Amino acid sequence: MSKKISVVGVDPSMSNFGLAVGTLDLETDELEINGLTLVETKAGSNKKTVRVNSDDLRRASEIWRVAKPIIDKANMVFCELPVGSQNSRSQTSYGICIGVLACVDKPLIQVTPNEIKHFVGNKLTTSKEEIIQWATKKHPKAPWLRRKQSGQDVLVNKNEHLADAVAAIHTGMQTDQFRQVRDVLKSLI
Numbered sequence: 001m002s003k004k005i006s007v008v009g010v011d012p013s014m015s016n017f018g019l020a021v022g023t024l025d026l027e028t029d030e031l032e033i034n035g036l037t038l039v040e041t042k043a044g045s046n047k048k049t050v051r052v053n054s055d056d057l058r059r060a061s062e063i064w065r066v067a068k069p070i071i072d073k074a075n076m077v078f079c080e081l082p083v084g085s086q087n088s089r090s091q092t093s094y095g096i097c098i099g100v101l102a103c104v105d106k107p108l109i110q111v112t113p114n115e116i117k118h119f120v121g122n123k124l125t126t127s128k129e130e131i132i133q134w135a136t137k138k139h140p141k142a143p144w145l146r147r148k149q150s151g152q153d154v155l156v157n158k159n160e161h162l163a164d165a166v167a168a169i170h171t172g173m174q175t176d177q178f179r180q181v182r183d184v185l186k187s188l189i
Contacts, residue, residue, distance in 0.1 A: 003189045005075035011164035012097035018161030033142040036162045039066045078172035081110045107181045109172035119171040128160040135163035
């Protein structure tokens with residue numbers, strides 16, 4: 001009898017918060033991605049009447065309103081932990097993303113962008129396009145974002161956030177932290 005759990009991969013960002021939902025077999029480490037959600041938020045257009053920090057709160061609430069029910073169904077969460085930033089605006093975004101991740105009340109397996117790049121492409125210069133190609137090839141049946149172009153379905157660039165969420169799961173599965181949590185869950189199921 002297989003022991004399967006629900007997992008979620010997260011690529012946190014204020015503008016494009018990617019979530020990948022999958023089923024993971026704890027015996028075989030086989031992962032099936034069966035849901036992809038991209039939470040898109042934009043800064044408010046009327047900065048004269050709405051304070052920027054109030055707009056940031058609105059955007060964080062939008063992200064959490066979508067992400068929470070998805071994460072609540074998972075047994076384990078994998079995330080690409082954002083790294084520091086160069087200016088105050090991106091530092092604000094970083095802080096909000098960390099705050100959203102701090103609300104996750106599940107085992108949270110953390111990976112860095114460099115760990116993902118190294119796992120996917122075996123180099124630290126792995127591009128977003130390479131990660132998208134890798135993820136869509138690994139999970140061709142996943143509901144990737146597409147559009148019609150000359151009568152054909154083509155992948156859209158925003159898949160980069162969903163591909164990062166998928167890659168966060170696969171990369172996280174290589175960590176000692178994951179193996180420890182997996183072994184505990186296997187003994188309980």
